[in-house]
Amino acid sequence: MSEDKRSDDAMRVDTGLIRQLADLLAEKDLSEIEVEDGERRVVVKRKLTAAAPAVAAAPVAAAAAPAVAAPAAAPADAVQDAASHPGAVKAPMVGTVYLSSEPGGPPFVSPGATVAAGDTLLIVEAMKVMNAIHAPKAGTVKQVLVQDAQPVEFDQPLVIIE
Known part of the structure; x- marks a missing residue:
């Protein structure tokens, strides 16, 4: 027994x-x-959703990243509108967003810029991997909704392309 x-x-x-x-x-x-x-x-x-393919970009140092002039804090309604906008490009993962390939470098895109489908809009760093976020369609960047080195959540709107 x-x-x-x-x-x-x-x-x-x-x-x-x-x-x-x-x-x-x-x-x-x-x-x-x-x-x-x-x-x-x-x-x-637990299973996680598939992330965008990693980009072979130069490492980005979060501490040295310059702050980009940010719009005043948007009201909750504006964030809701951006999330439901048909041209919203949303974060495919949780991470830290970078607007340029290196600290102090020019941003990939800015409001008013014309982009082609597949152009790099920004980078989301997740678990020390730099993931390029590409334009899903050609158009004009109407808004960049995030700041450099800002943490982002899954499905958070990042850029609006029209």
């Missing part, structure tokens, strides 16, 4: 711990957490 008890102990799972780890994954936007305690090891993973 003592053998059965040992096998029961080995199969005991702390569901509360697993729930806490799963909540932490979502809260911190992580894809995996691993915890070891003696002989026990728990790995909790």
